[in-house]
Amino acid sequence: MQAIVASTSTVYGSSYLEYLLPELKTHFENTDEVVFIPFARPGGISHEEYTAKASKGLKSCVKKVIGLHEFEDMNKAISNAKAIFVGGGNTFLLVKQLHELDLMTTLKQSIQSGAKYLGTSAGSNICGLTMQTTNDMPIVYPPSFETLGLLNFNLNPHYQDPDSSSTHKGETRETRIKEFQALNPTAVVGLREGSWIKINNSETTLEGELPAVIFEPGKLPYELNPKSYFKF
Amino acid sequence: MQAIVASTSTVYGSSYLEYLLPELKTHFENTDEVVFIPFARPGGISHEEYTAKASKGLKSCVKKVIGLHEFEDMNKAISNAKAIFVGGGNTFLLVKQLHELDLMTTLKQSIQSGAKYLGTSAGSNICGLTMQTTNDMPIVYPPSFETLGLLNFNLNPHYQDPDSSSTHKGETRETRIKEFQALNPTAVVGLREGSWIKINNSETTLEGELPAVIFEPGKLPYELNPKSYFKF
Numbered sequence: 203m204q205a206i207v208a209s210t211s212t213v214y215g216s217s218y219l220e221y222l223l224p225e226l227k228t229h230f231e232n233t234d235e236v237v238f239i240p241f242a243r244p245g246g247i248s249h250e251e252y253t254a255k256a257s258k259g260l261k262s263c264v265k266k267v268i269g270l271h272e273f274e275d276m277n278k279a280i281s282n283a284k285a286i287f288v289g290g291g292n293t294f295l296l297v298k299q300l301h302e303l304d305l306m307t308t309l310k311q312s313i314q315s316g317a318k319y320l321g322t323s324a325g326s327n328i329c330g331l332t333m334q335t336t337n338d339m340p341i342v343y344p345p346s347f348e349t350l351g352l353l354n355f356n357l358n359p360h361y362q363d364p365d366s367s368s369t370h371k372g373e374t375r376e377t378r379i380k381e382f383q384a385l386n387p388t389a390v391v392g393l394r395e396g397s398w399i400k401i402n403n404s405e406t407t408l409e410g411e412l413p414a415v416i417f418e419p420g421k422l423p424y425e426l427n428p429k430s431y432f433k434f
Numbered sequence: 435m436q437a438i439v440a441s442t443s444t445v446y447g448s449s450y451l452e453y454l455l456p457e458l459k460t461h462f463e464n465t466d467e468v469v470f471i472p473f474a475r476p477g478g479i480s481h482e483e484y485t486a487k488a489s490k491g492l493k494s495c496v497k498k499v500i501g502l503h504e505f506e507d508m509n510k511a512i513s514n515a516k517a518i519f520v521g522g523g524n525t526f527l528l529v530k531q532l533h534e535l536d537l538m539t540t541l542k543q544s545i546q547s548g549a550k551y552l553g554t555s556a557g558s559n560i561c562g563l564t565m566q567t568t569n570d571m572p573i574v575y576p577p578s579f580e581t582l583g584l585l586n587f588n589l590n591p592h593y594q595d596p597d598s599s600s601t602h603k604g605e606t607r608e609t610r611i612k613e614f615q616a617l618n619p620t621a622v623v624g625l626r627e628g629s630w631i632k633i634n635n636s637e638t639t640l641e642g643e644l645p646a647v648i649f650e651p652g653k654l655p656y657e658l659n660p661k662s663y664f665k666f
Contacts, residue, residue, distance in 0.1 A: 214601035245609055246616025292613050294572075334572050337604060340526075341566055341614040343579050360604035369446035371627055372569060372592035377477055381524050382573040384478025395603055 204229065205319035205352060207326040208398035209359040209410075211259075211290050219259035219322075221396060225409065226263045229318055230285055235266045237273075237283040241299040242291025242324040256289055280308045283317050290323025290359075293336040297328060298344035310350045319352075319401075323359045326393070330356035335382055335390050337375075352401065354389075355434070356382075361392030361415060376415075376423065383419050389434055390417040391426075399432070406432040436461065436550045437584060439561045440630035441591040443491075443522050443554035451491035451554075453628060457641065458495045461550055462517055467498045469505075469515040473531040474523025474556040488521055512540045515549050522555025522591075525568040529560060530576035542582045551584075551633075555591045558625070562588035567614055567622050569607075584633065586621075587666070588614075593624030593647060608647075608655065615651050621666050622649040623658075631664070638664040 206222070206229055213221045230236065240252035247255075253269035260267055264285070273279035280286065286309070288296070300306045313319045321329055327336050328349040335356040364374040373381070379390050392415035393399065400409050408414050413425040418434055426432070438454070438461055445453045462468065472484035479487075485501035492499055496517070505511035512518065518541070520528070532538045545551045553561055559568050560581040567588045596606040605613070611622050624647035625631065632641050640646050645657040650666055658664070 210603045212603050214603060243616070244605075244613075246613050292610075295613075295617070334574075336572065339567060339569070339610045339614055340572060340579055341610075341617055347572055347575050360602065362602065362604070370592065370594065371442045371444050371446060372594070373476075378524075378571045378573075381476075381478050381527075382571055384475070385527070385573055 203314055203352065203401050203403060204316070205313060205321070205329065205401040206398055207329045207353070207357070207401065208320070208322045209326065209361065209393040210395040211322035213396045217259070218255060222398065223262060225398070225400075226260065226320065229320065230260070230263045233264050233285045233318060235268060236260060236264050236285040236287050236320075237270055237279055238267050239270045239286065239288040239296075239325070241270075242289055242293065242296035244289070244291035252289060252291075256287060260287070276303055276305060277308045280305060280312050283312060285318040285320075286312065287320040288322075288325030288328065290325055292341055293324040293327045293333050293338045294340050294342050294344055296324045297333050297347070297349060298342050300328070301345045306348075306350065310352065313350070313352060326359050327357055329353050331388055332356060334386065335379060353399070353406065353432070355432070356388050356390045358390055358392045361394045379417050383417060387419045389419065391415070391432070392417065397428075408432070435546055435584065435633050435635060436548070437545060437561065437633040438552045438630055439558040439585070439589070439633065440552070440554045441558065441593065441625040442627045445628045449491070450487060454630065455494060457630070457632075458492070458552065461552065462492070462495045465496050465517045465550060467500060468492060468496050468517040468519050469502055469511055470499050471502045471518065471520040471528075471557070473502075474521055474525065474528040476521070476523035484521060484523075488519060492519070508535055508537060509540045512537060512544050515544060517550040517552075518544065519552040520557030520560065522557055524573055525556040525559045525565050525570045526572050526574050526576055528556045529565050529579070529581060530574050532560070533577045538580075538582065542584065545582070545584060558591050558631075559589055561585050563620055564588060566618065567611060585631070585638065585664070587664070588620050588622045590622055590624045593626045595647075611649050615649060619651045621651065623647070623664070624649065629660075640664070
């Protein structure tokens with residue numbers, strides 16, 4: 203299994219996917235075609251617009267990006283794909299469609315059988331056991347919160363540290379994750395923007411320049427340094 | 435119908451419910467007993483701990499606060515209640531239990547029949563048509579996202595304006611609400627901390643010192659000033 207699971211598509215001050223391009227050039231080496239799943243529709247943009255954006259972002263790495271919505275048989279398209287990119291946006295919208303179109307299992311099998319995977323934000327959330335540590339609004343009602351389970355933990359992308367100077371009384375990200383763990387015995391990785399997880403067969407490492415925050419049930423949160431392995 | 439629907443239980447620099455007490459003294463005048471629904475469990479605290487907190491917060495207004503979990507017949511307790519307070523925490527957890535215990539309809543009927551209502555945060559979210567504009571994490575899977583519909587719009591409590599100086603690339607609150615409206619023709623009120631909505635029979639007004647942000651489908655967001663009526 204070869205997967206890049208990124209906190210964000212874009213870091214401040216650079217263009218879409220730009221910071222990931224050195225990694226993606228290796229990841230997608232000898233890959234002519236990437237199947238793009240645009241279902242998360244950030245900001246409500248259309249599947250066509252989103253696929254054009256992905257195509258532009260990946261143009262220095264791959265020859266062709268095709269939106270999954272263009273295929274008559276989406277299950278077959280995913281099964282046959284050599285590379286798959288699931289873009290960010292709203293995780294509820296993405297997960298609803300993957301379940302309703304019966305694509306979740308096919309997607310998992312395709313990645314486990316060797317399709318090179320790239321996920322950003324919502325497309326990374328679905329690599330965890332469930333989507334229950336997403337930051338997104340429940341704008342649609344999915345038939346289930348279960349996701350791919352390529353990782354044996356959950357992800358919180360765009361992780362933000364508690365701001366001790368804030369006067370805002372809404373929950374911090376840390377509080378929300380602890381509320382999740384009061385009811386679910388699942389580890390959660392808070393992945394800061396600019397970080398990504400690299401799955402290279404049996405090795406899963408943290409990439410990028412920042413540490414990640416690890417929430418294991420019953421333990422105090424701790425930081426994991428870049429280039430470390432995920433072993434919990 | 436008499437309801438106070440508050441963005442937050444607590445504003446910066448004051449204690450639990452303190453800023454609302456002048457309003458609550460009038461609202462709960464001649465009310466001996468308030469039934470408190472602790473199901474949203476902020477930070478994972480127990481029903482008992484949360485009820486004790488509510489009781490302390492309301493002690494200058496009402497003689498007795500009883501947790502709903504203390505009643506054998508919860509439906510009857512809600513039907514018979516003269517006053518009901520639903521506290522904040524996690525909206526998914528709250529809504530799941532209200533549906534599974536078959537309390538949503540009873541709660542609506544009780545409020546519409548005259549039980550004085552107070553909601554904060556998650557307890558305010560449920561006054562809208564659906565809980566789909568909550569900020570909370572989906573830590574449990576509710577059987578439905580539908581809520582009380584005491585208001586003919588949805589709420590976004592703890593509303594925060596986009597921060598133009600931020601380097602964070604996660605979605606702003608405004609972007610999330612627009613994603614919701616790309617798929618749902620429902621107006622949304624962004625209720626800033628320190629603001630509350632007061633339902634006094636047929637009049638619904640904005641209270642507190644700050645304007646609210648109104649998102650009507652197909653319109654640019656606009657501000658509604660304190661003491662204005664909600665008419666959309």
